[in-house]
Amino acid sequence: MTTAVGAAVPQQPDVDGAPVPGEHAPRRPAGWPGRLRDALFPEAPTTPVTPRRIAVAAAFVGFGVVYSLGRVRGPGAGALDTVWAEDGANFLHDAANMTPYDAFTTPLNGYYHFFPRFLAEITTLLPVSAWAACNATLAALTTAGLALIVYAASGAHLRHPVLRLLVAVPVVAQWAANGEIVDNVATLQFPALYTLFWVLLAVQARRVGKLAAPVFALVVALSTTLTITLLPLALVRAGLRRDRAGILMAAAMALGVGVQLYTYLSGEAEREIVGMVPNYDPLWNLKQFAELQVPVTYLGESWIRVQIVHTSEHRALVLLAWAILLTAVGLAVWRRTRPAWLLAGVAAVHAVGLFALQIAMRGGVPGRYLLPSLLLLVAGTVALLRPRSWTGGTSWWGPEGFGTVPIVALATLLTVVAIANYRHDHIWRTTSVxxxxxxxxxxxxxxxxxxxxxxxxxxxxxxxxxxxxxxxxxxxxxx
Known part of the structure; x- marks a missing residue:
């Protein structure tokens, strides 16, 4: 089929309505529901699975595992020669002393932990001498695998590989509470929640993706009650897209969250944490978000220390972090980038909501609670700073080329922050295990x-x- 010379080439809008040359436009239903559907839940790009791509993915995961395992210091070989907190006291203990059924149906802190217990069952199949190394390796392997899923799923919204790396790599680099959560299966729920966020936004084209997405959603929902924060997004997708995978994901999440809530509300599982006093004051909650969550997101925990929380240096760092966030918003408003406003807004809403739910119930802000909102805020910032063009021979400093400067600056900042937070001595984990x-x-x-x-x-x-x-x-x- 050919077109006449000078005829207009049909164009397909990208996720924010900007045309992508050379592609045919799908039919949109009339009205805002159809526009919202196509903008918020676009189809993931279909890329051929080649030996080269498989090798690159394997190298990515392998690097992520090595990177993670090298972060924890210890009296022996660090992560490979220590078992930390609930990983041992609950998951390995129960797997070694209970039947699998009893272990999986034993709640901890008020909810079930399906996936950590699954990993513990695998670990305890090995000799006891290998438990520490296996436990840490499975945690690191899972973390790298989650980052790979984010990279693939984010392609529906972020077409350029650099943008996808910027939202995926922090899953491994995680510069909040790294001494507490790295190589630890008990805290895999936090990067898993972020990964589920991206899985919900991407409409899979392949059959394997359509089958895997609901299974992944169910596993996450049976591993953490916090999945409830993503359930409205799943219901919106099911209502707008009406695709089988989306409906199954919403049903799986509702089932998992229902099981968790029933267990807690019925009294079968109690949330017993020493010193936990819930705090539902919204002003206190927002203050913690402004003074802890945002600064740690853009500067990392190594530069935001509890010890200096009342000093002028700390206040200056808080202001610097907010300056970074507001600059990203300002550049997007100024249209020096092509911002993905809807994606940025949805990520920000979930970042605030997830943070608020966690700390309101806890009455405090443990470092591990910062990770999922950190990842969501980074994703929102990347969406705001999405460059106008990555190709086409535009000048670096010209009207079009200038759009790449903010994203390069963000990538540089996050790289420096990741390096500065590569290792962090935890008050107990590093010295007392x-x-x-x-x-x-x-x-x-x-x-x-x-x-x-x-x-x-x-x-x-x-x-x-x-x-x-x-x-x-x-x-x-x-x-």
Missing amino acids: PSWSKQVTANAALCRADPDLKAVVFRSGPASKRMWGSFAVPCSRLR
Whole structure:
């Protein structure tokens, strides 16, 4: 089929209504529901699966695993020779001492943790001497895999690879509470929530994606009650798109959230955290978001320390972080970029909502609670600073070329922040968790010396932390 010389070439709008040359436009239903549907839930690009792409993806995941495992210091080999907090005291303990059914149906802090318990079941299939290395590796592998999913799913909204990397790499680089959550299966729920956000926004074209998306949504919903913050987005997609995968995702999330809430509200699971006093004051909540969440998002925890929270230096850093955010908004308004306003707004709303729900129920702001909102704010900033053009021979400093400067500046800033926060000594994890290999050697000797001994104690935190500082391993696994 040919067109006459000079005839207009049909164009397909991108996710914000800007035309993409050379592509045919799909039919849009009349009215704002159709426009909102196509803008918020566009179809993910269909790219051929080639050996080269598979190799690149494997290299990406491999680098992410190595990057993560190198971040944790410890008395032994860091992450590979220590087991931290709930990973040992709850998940490995239950997998080693309970049937799989009993372990999976045992709530912790008021909700079920399906995926961490699944990983613990895999780990405890191995000899006890390999548990620390396996546990940390599975956590790092999962984190890198989530980043890869974000990269693929974000292609529906962000066409350029650099933009997709900017929203995917922070899943691995995570510069909030890295001493607390890196290589730890108990906190995989936080990057998983962010990944589910992108999965909900992307309409998969391939059958495998359509099947995998609802399964992923169900796993996340059965692993964290916080999935409730994404349920409205899933329902909006199901109502607007009316595609089978979207409806199944909404149903899966509703099922998972329903199970979690029923367990909590019925009293079968209690949220017992020492010192937890809920705080539902909205002004206090917004203050924490302004003074903690935004600064850590753009500057990282190494430069935003609790110890200097009342100093002029800290106030200056808070103002600097807000200046970065407001500059991004200003550039988008000035149209020096081609902002994805809808994507940025949806990401920002979920960042605020997720943060508010967590800290209102907790009455405080543990570092790990900052991660999901950090990732969402970064995604929103990337959407605001999306360049007008990455190709076409435009001048770097010209009217079109200038649009790339803000995104390059953001990428540079985040790279510096990631490097500055690569390693962070946690107050307990770095100094008080004993070497796993040394514990195995000592406890195996105890079990062999006393045939009547049933179990021995392993440390996963400070001895003073009764709830997650230690756990028991049967001697039958050590003799």
